[in-house]
Structure formats: structure tokens, C-alpha cells
Amino acid sequence: MYVRGSDYETSDAVFGVKESLIVSLDTVSAAQANEYHVKEGSKLLKYDFVLVTDEETKQLRHDEAVKAMKMLGREGMMIVNGLPVPEVD
Numbered sequence: 836m837y838v839r840g841s842d843y844e845t846s847d848a849v850f851g852v853k854e855s856l857i858v859s860l861d862t863v864s865a866a867q868a869n870e871y872h873v874k875e876g877s878k879l880l881k882y883d884f885v886l887v888t889d890e891e892t893k894q895l896r897h898d899e900a901v902k903a904m905k906m907l908g909r910e911g912m913m914i915v916n917g918l919p920v921p922e923v924d
Contacts, residue, residue: 836882858882 837844837852839859844852861879868875887895897914904912904919912919 836880 837847837857839857844857858880861881863871863873863875863877863879865875867873867879868877896917900914900917900919901912904910904914909919911922913922914920
């Protein structure tokens with residue numbers, strides 16, 4: 836995650852920066868400070884994380900592997916245990 840306006844927002848050479856990972860910081864209100872026992876005026880980050888099941892992850896990996904093989908012109912491949920294997924009769 837990248838704080839909007841930080842130096843890293845435009846310069847992460849390793850992972851690159853996706854717009855969906857750029858966040859703005861809010862300020863903790865008096866009610867939030869009281870509820871969560873933090874100092875009023877502190878910076879507050881709000882972000883919705885989406886968790887997926889193991890099955891959804893496996894399906895996504897499979898679908899992306901098939902797509903990658905097609906892009907490489909390797910349509911006669913199947914994915915076995917996450918690895919591309921030639922389809923043979």
C-alpha cells in the first residue's frame with residue numbers, strides 16, 4: 836500500500852504501483868479515539884481487504900496459467916499441479 840503523495844507512489848521499482856493500492860489517510864475523530872483508545876487526530880487508514888478461499892485461489896492460478904499458455908501459442912497444454920504439461924492422447 837502506498838500513501839497518496841509519498842515518494843514511493845511513483846517510484847516502486849520492484850512491484851510497480853497499482854492505483855488500487857494508493858490510499859489516502861484520514862484523521863481519527865474524537866469518537867474513534869475514544870472507542871479504539873488512540874490519540875485524537877492520529878492518522879487513520881481505511882482499506883477493504885478481500886480474502887479468497889483456497890479453492891478460489893487454485894482456480895485463479897489455473898485460469899491464469901491457461902491464459903498464459905494460450906498467449907505463448909501453447910494451446911495443446913494442460914495444467915497439472917500448477918505446471919504446464921503437453922496434452923497427449
